[in-house]
Amino acid sequence: MKRHLLSTADLSRDDAVLILDTAEEIARLAARPIKKLPTLRGRTVVNLFFEDSTRTRTSFEVAAKRLSADVINFSAKGSSVSKGESLKDTALTLEAMGADAVVVRHSASGAAYRLANAGWSSSHVVNAGDGTHEHPTQALLDAFTMRRHLGGFDGRRVTVVGDVLHSRVARSNVRLLATLGARVTLVAPPTLLPVGVESWPCDVSYDLDAAIPGSDAIMMLRVQRERMNGGFFPTQREYSRRYGLDAQRMAKLPDKAIVMHPGPMVRGMEISAAVADSDRSVIVEQVANGVSVRMAVLYLLLSGSESAIGSDEGQAQGHAQGQGQGQNQHQNTEPKGAAA
Amino acid sequence: MSTTYLIKNASVLGGDPQDLLLRDGIIAEAGALGPVPGTVVIDAGGLIALPGLVDLHTHLREPGREDAETVDTGTQAAALGGFTAVHAMANTDPVADTAGVVEQVWRLGREAGHCDVFPIGAVTVGLAGERLAELGAMADSAARVRVFSDDGKCVSDANLMRRALEYVKAFDGVIAQHAQEPRLTEGAQMNEGELSGVLGLTGWPAVAEEAIIARDILLAAHTKSRLHVCHVSTAGSVELIRWAKSKGYPVTAEVTPHHLILTEDLVRSYDPIYKVNPPLRTAADVEALRAGLADGTIDAVATDHAPHPQEDKDCEWAAAAMGMLGLETALSVVQRTMVDSGLMSWADVADRMSVRPAAIGQVDDLHGRPLAVGEPANLVLVDPNAKRTVDRTGLASLSQNTPYQGMELPGAVVATFLRGTATVLDGKLA
Numbered sequence: 001m002k003r004h005l006l007s008t009a010d011l012s013r014d015d016a017v018l019i020l021d022t023a024e025e026i027a028r029l030a031a032r033p034i035k036k037l038p039t040l041r042g043r044t045v046v047n048l049f050f051e052d053s054t055r056t057r058t059s060f061e062v063a064a065k066r067l068s069a070d071v072i073n074f075s076a077k078g079s080s081v082s083k084g085e086s087l088k089d090t091a092l093t094l095e096a097m098g099a100d101a102v103v104v105r106h107s108a109s110g111a112a113y114r115l116a117n118a119g120w121s122s123s124h125v126v127n128a129g130d131g132t133h134e135h136p137t138q139a140l141l142d143a144f145t146m147r148r149h150l151g152g153f154d155g156r157r158v159t160v161v162g163d164v165l166h167s168r169v170a171r172s173n174v175r176l177l178a179t180l181g182a183r184v185t186l187v188a189p190p191t192l193l194p195v196g197v198e199s200w201p202c203d204v205s206y207d208l209d210a211a212i213p214g215s216d217a218i219m220m221l222r223v224q225r226e227r228m229n230g231g232f233f234p235t236q237r238e239y240s241r242r243y244g245l246d247a248q249r250m251a252k253l254p255d256k257a258i259v260m261h262p263g264p265m266v267r268g269m270e271i272s273a274a275v276a277d278s279d280r281s282v283i284v285e286q287v288a289n290g291v292s293v294r295m296a297v298l299y300l301l302l303s304g305s306e307s308a309i310g311s312d313e314g315q316a317q318g319h320a321q322g323q324g325q326g327q328n329q330h331q332n333t334e335p336k337g338a339a340a
Numbered sequence: 341m342s343t344t345y346l347i348k349n350a351s352v353l354g355g356d357p358q359d360l361l362l363r364d365g366i367i368a369e370a371g372a373l374g375p376v377p378g379t380v381v382i383d384a385g386g387l388i389a390l391p392g393l394v395d396l397h398t399h400l401r402e403p404g405r406e407d408a409e410t411v412d413t414g415t416q417a418a419a420l421g422g423f424t425a426v427h428a429m430a431n432t433d434p435v436a437d438t439a440g441v442v443e444q445v446w447r448l449g450r451e452a453g454h455c456d457v458f459p460i461g462a463v464t465v466g467l468a469g470e471r472l473a474e475l476g477a478m479a480d481s482a483a484r485v486r487v488f489s490d491d492g493k494c495v496s497d498a499n500l501m502r503r504a505l506e507y508v509k510a511f512d513g514v515i516a517q518h519a520q521e522p523r524l525t526e527g528a529q530m531n532e533g534e535l536s537g538v539l540g541l542t543g544w545p546a547v548a549e550e551a552i553i554a555r556d557i558l559l560a561a562h563t564k565s566r567l568h569v570c571h572v573s574t575a576g577s578v579e580l581i582r583w584a585k586s587k588g589y590p591v592t593a594e595v596t597p598h599h600l601i602l603t604e605d606l607v608r609s610y611d612p613i614y615k616v617n618p619p620l621r622t623a624a625d626v627e628a629l630r631a632g633l634a635d636g637t638i639d640a641v642a643t644d645h646a647p648h649p650q651e652d653k654d655c656e657w658a659a660a661a662m663g664m665l666g667l668e669t670a671l672s673v674v675q676r677t678m679v680d681s682g683l684m685s686w687a688d689v690a691d692r693m694s695v696r697p698a699a700i701g702q703v704d705d706l707h708g709r710p711l712a713v714g715e716p717a718n719l720v721l722v723d724p725n726a727k728r729t730v731d732r733t734g735l736a737s738l739s740q741n742t743p744y745q746g747m748e749l750p751g752a753v754v755a756t757f758l759r760g761t762a763t764v765l766d767g768k769l770a
Contacts (some may be wrong), residue, residue, distance in 0.1 A: 087656050108658035109529075109540035110610030117609070118654075131658065133540030171540060195543055196534030 001300050004125040008136045016179055020144050023289070023296035030066075031293060040069035041281045043302055046099040047073045048090065049128070050106040055263060055287070056128050056138075059105045063294035064246040069302075072099070077320045087111060091120035099123045101302055109133035124301045132166045135275035139172035139261050141293040143180060145286050146217050149258050161243055162221030162270055163185040163232075165194050169262045170221060189213050189243065191232045208243055212252045218262040220245050220271045234271060246272040250280060258282045293297050341759055344368075346376050350384035350721060352711050354686030360389065361764035362717040365759040370713050382765075384721050387754055390690045392424025392455075392718035393671065394697040394707045396516070397491070397570060397595055397642035399663070400426070400457070402448060403441070404433025409647035409738045411445060415454035416736040417645070417667040419763035422720035424455050425698070425707045426667075430462040431492040437462035437473035441482035446483035455756075458703055461485040463504050463515060467493050472504060479511040486702035489516035491570055492617075494552060496522050501556060505565035514566040514592075514700060516749035517556050519577070520618065524548035529658060531604045531619045539607060541657065544619045546574040551579050557584040560591055568700055570595040571644050573618040575628030582637045592700050593631050597666055597673035602626075602743060612653045612660030613743050616646070633692060634683040640697040643670045647739030662730040665742045668735050672749035675724060680750060686724075717760035723739050736769070 001015050011019075029037065047057050047065040064071045076090055087106070094102055101124040104112050109131030116125040129135040143153070150156045158177055164170045164186050177184050178201035185203040186193065188246065197204055205211050212218065223239065231238045240246075259271075259280045266274045276283060286289065342364070346622040349357040359373040360616040369376075394416065401409040411428070418426045428445050430436035436445060442459040449457025461478035465471055467490045478485040488508060495501045495517060504515050525548045530536050532543020553569055557580060560567035572578060572593045600614060603623050614620060632638040646663025653660050674693065678684040684692070698708025709715040729748050732740040756764040763770055 086651070086654075087659075088654050106656065109657040111656045113610045114656050118611075131540050132542075168540060191686070194537030195532050196537040197547070199534050200537075 003301070005133045005136050005297055005301065006116060006125065006127045008139050008179070010170045011136075011176065011179060013051060013179050016140070016143070016176060019140055019293065019296050019300060022300060023140075023144050023292040024238065026295045026299070027292040036066050036068060038068050039299055040064070040067040040302055043069045043100040044098060045069045045071050045101045045298060046094050046123075047071065048076060048094065048102050048104045049074070050076050050104075050111070053105055053129065054103065056105060059287070059290040060128060060294050062291050064298055066291070067295055067298060069298070072097075087115065088118070088120050091115055094232055095121045095123065101126060101298060103128045105129045107131055123215050126297060126301065131168065133168055134172045135168040136172045136176070137294050137297055138169050139176040139292070140297065141271065141286060141290040142173055142219065142260060142262070143176055144289045144293050145260065145282055146258070148184075149256075149282060150216050153177065153182040156182045156216045157185065157214050158182050159185045159187055159215040159218045159330070160221065161208060161218065161245070162225070163192045163223050163227055164188045164193045164197070164221070166224065166227065167221050173219065174200050185211050187243065189233050189239070208249065209252075212249055215253060215257055216256065216257045217260060218245065218253065219262070221262070222264065223265055223270055240269055244270050244272065245275050245276045250275050250278065260286060263287070342378070345757070345760070345762065346373065346379040346381045347384045347389070347721070348381060350387055350389035352389045354388055354558040357385065360711065360719075362730050362757060367711060367713055367715050367716055367717050370711070382721070382755065387721045387723050388686050388727065389711055390422070390686065390720050390722060391694040391708055391711060392720055392756065392758065393422045393644050393693045394701065395423050395426040395645070395667065395670075396487070396568070396640055396697045396701055397596075397644045398426040398428055398667065399431070399644070399646045400428045400445070401647055402432065403444065407738070408649050409706050411448035411737045412452040412454070413451060413736060414645070414647070414667070415457060416769055417451045417665075419454040419756050419758070419769065420439060420736050420753060421667040421669070422671050422722065422756055423667065424718040424720070424758045424763075425458060425703060426455055427458045427460050427701055429491050430460050430489060431467060434696050435462050435466050435597055436460065437465050437467070439477040439483075440476065442478050442483040442485050443481050443629050448507060454769070455758055456703070456706065458487070458701060459483045459485055460487045460489050460491070460516065463488045463490045463495050464500065464667060469493060469495060469497055469500065472500070472507060475504075475507055475513065476511065479513060486511070487516050487568070487700070488513055489518065489570065491516065491518045494518050494520040494522060496552070498555060502559050502563060505559055505563040505567065509563075509565050512702065514702075516568040516570050518570050519549045519556065520554035521543050521548040521551050522580045524551070528619070529615070530607045531621050533604070533622065535604055535607065539610075541607070546621070549574055549618060550576040550580060553580050557581075557589060557591055560584075561587065561589045564590065566590045566592070571596050571599065571618055571642070572597050572629065572632075572638060573621050573625065575625045578628045578632035578637055583631070585637060586661070586749040590640040592696070593637070594640040594697070595633055595638045596644045597641060597670045598664055598743060599629055600626065600633070600641075600677045601673050602723045606743070610657050612655065612657050613664070613741060613745075615660050615662050616664050617662040623664065630677060630681075630683055633678065634688070639692065641670060641674055641693050642697065643667050647737055648741050649739060650720065653741050663741070665735065665737055666740060668737065669730060669742065669749060671722065671753060672728070672751045676749060679724070702758070719757050720753055721755040723752045723754050724750065726750070728752055
């Protein structure tokens with residue numbers, strides 16, 4: 001594992017599987033009456049949220065607390081974009097307070113990358129969603145949920161439907177699922193697909209009905225309200241008719257296929273209430289799995305990947321190694337792009 | 341009495357060594373000269389002599405953003421970069437849209453004395469793109485404005501652009517267009533392509549530049565007025581301008597040094613030092629721009645020197661200001677990309693960085709002149725064999741937002757002369 005979790009593109013297959021296996025192990029512990037582990041006692045995890053997201057923040061908070069870390073919720077409403085305190089000053093403040101890990105959510109793509117690489121902070125950085133770039137822990141919990149239901153990834157077909165253009169969830173999922181061996185198909189109106197999507201490791205279709213019968217899992221993306229008036233599609237109703245998942249379409253899914261949604265849902269828009277509440281839907285399970293996966297990520301980043309759960313010696317060693325790797329990584333991130 | 345300089349053995353435009361005597365503001369003698377009493381002798385063996393460089397596109401930030409740059413510091417940077425004239429862009433605060441503001445900038449330039457400052461006037465009041473500024477008053481002012489631009493913003497209204505082109509014919513002006521279709525670039529952060537999709541940054545598509553250039557070429561042809569295209573950045577734009585020239589339309593264009601050397605791959609770092617407008621493009625675009633500059637389709641290299649204070653770059657990508665420094669590195673970048681690569685001669689460099697920009701800016705009575713007897717002594721001596729590593733803390737500019745930090749670049753400006761007076765000697769301000 002690298003020092004930070006910024007993008008699913010940074011995860012090797014082994015890294016990803018290690019996170020999922022660790023989360024599986026942690027989930028078993030969660031069934032015990034006392035859910036708390038002493039692993040990160042004395043470590044400080046900061047939830048730095050420049051964007052409101054109660055569900056993601058709470059999930060990380062529960063995850064860190066179950067590992068016995070001290071948790072600080074730093075809700076920085078208004079980034080430097082709106083002339084509040086700058087990302088840099090916030091980072092320096094947290095650094096001075098001795099944060100071991102910073103979980104950051106920001107409206108600007110690349111904010112987590114900047115936090116990790118600009119030299120403002122020596123904390124481990126976990127990207128909890130940056131603009132329209134990535135949301136790696138969401139993809140990991142999605143993969144965790146799929147693996148539980150589908151038994152694995154090789155040859156499994158995952159269809160992701162909706163506003164791919166603005167979706168950090170889609171970007172993280174495409175990369176992670178490709179790494180894990182699943183076949184992904186993106187389905188969206190052409191206006192909601194990014195330029196260059198044909199080079200992504202997935203198939204692309206404009207036709208939801210064609211994709212449904214071959215799907216082992218179907219993931220519906222939220223269409224944000226501000227997009228609805230952006231001229232990306234004519235009307236909400238037309239979008240629902242062409243790209244919404246209703247009971248009729250769900251009936252054409254293969255028998256064991258699951259329905260997923262990263263939330264929050266717009267019922268009646270991309271997903272009908274009947275589908276969201278059906279027994280195909282694993283949406284509530286995704287939320288529960290989020291805690292286990294985030295515990296695994298925090299544990300692996302802060303304790304080092306070699307040590308067993310609860311081994312204090314392993315933690316210290318792993319942490320030192322992690323820092324060394326971080327420095328190397330920083331030196332190696334000299335950007336390319338200067339043409340000779 | 342001003343100092344008289346005897347420059348020995350300079351390679352004029354890269355040709356055979358000769359001597360130049362600079363006296364009373366002009367090149368008084370040239371050829372193989374013997375000792376001249378009372379002169380300061382400069383050994384220019386191994387150095388190239390070029391006419392003083394002329395920048396068509398400089399942001400000096402004064403008035404309004406003196407924390408980023410002033411006329412004084414910006415023209416120091418210009419002199420160190422080998423420039424004897426810069427055209428100061430209009431997007432100051434207040435905007436240079438009246439005779440009063442352009443005369444102020446012009447006067448500050450004269451007082452600083454490091455190079456000639458020719459103010460550019462805004463096309464529209466407050467750069468708002470709604471109604472024409474008093475172009476005639478700026479043309480008739482002491483600043484003698486001939487270039488008009490809303491740079492930073494596009495004159496996107498086709499009818500307003502038509503009227504602007506028509507109106508400046510009365511005083512042989514030129515409209516320098518910042519070609520950016522606004523609706524196609526709302527919230528744009530970087531070149532639109534495969535990489536913008538991966539990085540999740542809103543794209544700035546080539547078509548947004550090319551659509552405006554195509555329209556403006558047709559408007560220039562229709563009005564028979566002069567159009568200059570600022571900072572051309574795409575292969576498609578080069579094609580359009582090539583076509584316009586083949587038709588004989590009165591269209592000229594410039595390219596920035598950074599678009600000749602840097603590509604969008606740098607944005608992977610999310611470091612806003614690489615954020616600029618128009619954005620860094622692809623390697624294929626860079627190649628097309630170099631070819632267009634070499635074959636003369638693109639008339640000029642213009643720096644788009646855009647100083648920004650540190651806090652406007654030391655932040656997340658979306659919050660950062662667009663623009664990068666250019667004056668002190670322009671000639672080195674051109675040497676590396678165009679001369680050392682064999683695409684252009686030093687005579688071509690003189691043409692693209694002095695002669696043609698002076699003609700476009702209508703200052704060719706003073707700048708971009710041949711290095712010959714009787715001509716104004718505006719020239720620069722360049723050591724093409726020098727190498728230097730760019731250090732942002734060592735720049736004359738008030739700001740430090742150079743994208744070349746730590747990069748080794750060839751060539752060094754040894755001396756710059758403005759009307760026979762040294763503004764730079766031994767690579768330092770004189």
